[in-house]
Amino acid sequence: MTEHECRACRRQDGHIVLDLDDQPACDYFPTYDDSGPDPVYPLQMWLCAHCGLAQLLEDPTTPEEPKGAEPAALVAQAADAVARVTAAGLLPAGARVAEYGSPHGGSWLDNLAGQGLKPVDDGGEADVILDCFGMMHAADQAAALAERAGRLAPxxxxxxxxxxxxxILRTGQWNALRHGHFAYYSATALAAMMDSLAATSRARLSPRTAWLFDLYGGTVLLAVQRDGEGRAADGTITALRDGEERAGVTRPAAYERLQRDVRARAEALHGWLAEMKASGKSVVGYGAASRAVALLRTAGVDADLLPAVADASPGKAGTRMPGTRIPVITPAALVDRAPDAVALFVSDLLAEVRAAYPQVEAAGGQWVDADALGIDR
Ligand SMILES: [Zn+2]
Known part of the structure; x- marks a missing residue:
């Protein structure tokens, strides 16, 4: 293999800090009667020693990027975020807004138009650019940041x-690593990316403030200003970067525990499912998300231990989990099975699914957070 070049600063000095071995493309859901084998590809995270950006090492897959059902937690967070950014005075009525969305869905534009902002056409200059889980999908991170900066009005x-x-480090979410997601950001690495951009172009971006949300265990919304001379970052940025420094986000040593979490979580999931089976209890999964694909495969869990995974996306019923023989079923089929436990692979859905499928608990079933198994912190 040729030396990896950082997707942001182009340097070749870095380390593989997380190795999930070979994994199927997590968006490749074969039909149930497709007997496979599903192609697998190396899945590794690389940490740049120069700019500190954690990134996908290589991606030989062709992402399908299907839009899943939008979790209620994501919709609620968008409304919360728009309210908080508006209160900070950063979404003035009449401002031109452009959005770089995630291919998985979840637009804020309706919300922003409701605040009186005016969406601009593709490529047009904007006063506000929103990127909600969008930029991580760009293989060339330096180019992606330059493109956004280039459209931003002074x-x-x-x-x-x-x-x-x-x-990801704090909660042991190693299965956030997936093909198609090229960058795993910190405010620290983003600041280095902005410094590189300023050195090579006329666009000077400076972090101003940040908000934290509980989504996915900890999501950051960073507000960055173009050419805002004379204004300093506020205390939220300092606190964010201090926290990242303590966590060691730019140091390979901090990732050793994450690599140990791979085995710990895989063994805990396998062990729990084997115990449930041995005691005659039925388990069904919920959430055919990308993170479930790597977790099930790493844990060596197949249809004998987990006979089905339910998912609300209409496009996924009738398929099977990549790399396994586990069928994807509809939520209605899950309710019909009245399982003793449901292994939830997307923690953020807990409140939503408990409310949507009260029959599960009414029949004595229990929702179990699969992300928490094997994590003792
Ligand atoms: Zn770099």
Missing amino acids: GGVLLLQFHSIET
């Missing part, structure tokens, strides 16, 4: 929302 604000690498 004094304009870029709002960047990301699932932070500090959260």
Whole structure:
């Protein structure tokens, strides 16, 4: 393999800090009667020693990027975020807004139009640019940041929302690593990316303030201003970067525990499912999300231990979990099975699914957070 070049600063000095071995493309849901084998590809995280950006090492897959059902937690967070950014005076009525959305869905534009902002056409200059889990999908991170900065009017604000690498380390969410997601940000690495951009272009971006949300265990919304001379970052940025420094987000040593979490969580899931089976109890999964794919495969869990995973996306019923023989079923089929336990692979859905499928608990079933198994902190 040729030396990896950082997706942001182009340096070649870095380390593989997380190795999930070979994994199927997590968006590749074969039909149930497709007997496979599903192609697998190396899945590794690389940490740049120069700019500190954690990133996907290589991606030989062709992402399908299907839009899943939008979790209620994501919709609620968007409304909360728009209210908080508006209260900070960063979403003035009449401002031109552009959005770089996630291919998985979840637009804020209706919400922002409701605040009196005016959406601009593709490529047009904007006073506010919103990037909600969008930029992580760009293989060339330096180019992606330059593109956004280039569209921003002087004094304009870029709002960047990301699932932070500090959260991933703190909660042991190694299965956030997936093909198609090229960057795992910290405010620290983003600041280095902005410094590089300023050195190579006329666009000077400066972090101003940040908000934290509980989504995915810890999501950051960073407000960055273009050419806002003379204004300093506020205390939220300092606190964020201090927390990242303590967590060691730019140091390979901090990732050793994350690599140990791979085995710990895989063994805990396998052990729990084997115990449930041995005691004659039925378990069904919920959430055919990308993070479930790597977790099930790493844990060596197949249809003998987990006979089905339910998912609300209409496009996924009738498929199977990549790399396994586990069928994806509808939530209605899950309710019909009245399982003793449901392994939830997307923690943020807990409140929503408990409310949507009260029959599960009414029949004596229990929702179990699969992300928490094997995590003792
Ligand atoms: Zn770098």
